[in-house]
Every structure is written in structure tokens, then in C-alpha cells.
Amino acid sequence: AQTVTQSQPEMSVQEAETVTLSCTYDTSESDYYLFWYKQPPSRQMILVIRQEAYKQQNATENRFSVNFQKAAKSFSLKISDSQLGDAAMYFCAYRRMEYGNKLVFGAGTILRVKS
Amino acid sequence: DAMVIQNPRYQVTQFGKPVTLSCSQTLNHNVMYWYQQKSSQAPKLLFHYYDKDFNNEADTPDNFQSRRPNTSFCFLDIRSPGLGDTAMYLCATSRNRVEQYFGPGTRLTVT
Numbered sequence: 001a002q003t004v005t006q007s008q009p010e011m012s013v014q015e016a017e018t019v020t021l022s023c024t025y026d027t028s029e030s031d032y033y034l035f036w037y038k039q040p041p042s043r044q045m046i047l048v049i050r051q052e053a054y055k056q057q058n059a060t061e062n063r064f065s066v067n068f069q070k071a072a073k074s075f076s077l078k079i080s081d082s083q084l085g086d087a088a089m090y091f092c093a094y095r096r097m098e099y100g101n102k103l104v105f106g107a108g109t110i111l112r113v114k115s
Numbered sequence: 116d117a118m119v120i121q122n123p124r125y126q127v128t129q130f131g132k133p134v135t136l137s138c139s140q141t142l143n144h145n146v147m148y149w150y151q152q153k154s155s156q157a158p159k160l161l162f163h164y165y166d167k168d169f170n171n172e173a174d175t176p177d178n179f180q181s182r183r184p185n186t187s188f189c190f191l192d193i194r195s196p197g198l199g200d201t202a203m204y205l206c207a208t209s210r211n212r213v214e215q216y217f218g219p220g221t222r223l224t225v226t
Contacts, residue, residue, distance in 0.1 A: 105157035
């Protein structure tokens with residue numbers, strides 16, 4: 001069974017600086033998708049970025065980028081020029097290759113942004 | 116804007132009193148999911164509909180039921196809520212088997 005591990009329960013970053021959130025996963029599948037979701041306090045979970053395993057190029061969305069290391073089964077999220085609005089719980093998720101594309105979530109990392 | 120809508124946003128119910136949460140979507144997605152999320156934890160999938168086909172997770176209590184009368188709507192029924200069912204309930208949708216789009220959630224409190 002696939003598992004997703006986020007080893008950092010909490011992280012802090014100074015406004016305008018860069019922070020990296022870690023995620024590792026375990027799978028025997030060769031083709032899959034990985035996601036980072038952001039959930040601000042008492043607010044909606046939104047998709048930040050996705051990575052397709054068959055693509056070697058790391059995904060980038062504005063200030064958010066990933067470092068996808070397929071052999072190492074690592075999928076970290078880098079947030080550049082951190083803003084106060086980036087403060088949230090971040091979940092790493094793996095999409096299972098089966099009916100209904102069920103997601104396997106990590107435990108989450110709380111990101112605090114200091115002004 | 117296309118979106119996932121959940122009603123109500125907050126619900127308080129008494130122990131054992133049935134409650135229904137609703138989810139609607141304007142995305143025309145064929146897959147709809149219900150998750151339970153307890154404080155500071157990851158969402159836990161309860162069940163999902165792929166078109167009209169209902170798929171229950173093995174560890175979802177029988178107390179939780181769902182209905183999907185049409186593509187746009189899906190309901191979560193909790194027949195006899197217990198105190199342990201206090202949680203955020205998230206609805207999500209998917210069309211292309213890749214991304215899931217989440218609604219804002221319903222925060223349920225059982226007293």
C-alpha cells in the first residue's frame with residue numbers, strides 16, 4: 001500500500017524568505033501523480049501544485065516549485081518570497097492508480113510565516 | 116465561477132440525532148468524494164461516487180451513508196451521530212482522474 005510521510009510537523013519562515021517542505025512516499029507503481037494541497041486555518045483546501053511521475057521536469061507555479069526525485073521517492077515543496085498568506089497546513093498527497101483516483105495524504109506540515 | 120459548494124458551513128446536532136450534509140458542484144465532474152477531517156489531521160476518505168457507482172471505504176462506519184441523486188448533488192447522512200463524529204466534513208470532486216477540487220467543508224459538532 002502506498003504511504004506518504006511528511007516528517008516536519010511544523011515549519012517557520014520569515015516573510016520574503018524561502019522555505020522547503022519535505023515529503024517522501026512509498027509505492028511500487030511507476031506512473032502516478034503527486035500533489036501539494038494548502039489548507040489555511042478554517043478555510044478551503046486548495047491545490048497548490050501537481051507533478052506527473054513520468055515527467056522529469058519539476059513543476060512550478062509562480063512562487064511554488066517542487067523538487068521531484070523519483071528514484072528517492074521524494075517530493076519537496078519550495079516556497080519562494082514567502083508571504084503572510086502562505087501560512088497554512090500543507091498536505092502532500094499521492095494519487096493511487098485505481099478506480100476513483102483516491103488520494104493518500106501525508107500527516108501535514110503547519111507553516112508559520114513571521115513578519 | 117465553477118465551484119464546489121457545501122451546506123451548511125456549520126452544523127450542531129445532538130448525540131443520536133440524524134443529520135444530513137449537502138454538497139453541490141457546478142464543475143460537471145463525474146466523481147464526488149466525502150472526507151472526514153478531524154482537528155490537525157489529514158482528511159480521511161469515507162466513500163466516493165464514480166458516476167452513479169458508490170464506493171465505500173472498508174473502515175467507514177455503517178452510521179455514515181451517502182446519496183447522489185444526480186451529477187451535481189451529493190449528500191452525507193449520519194444516522195446516529197456520536198461525539199466522535201465531531202469533525203470537518205469535506206466534499207471533493209474530480210473529472211479527469213487527476214486533481215480533486217475541494218469544497219469549503221461543513222464543520223459538524225455533536226453535543
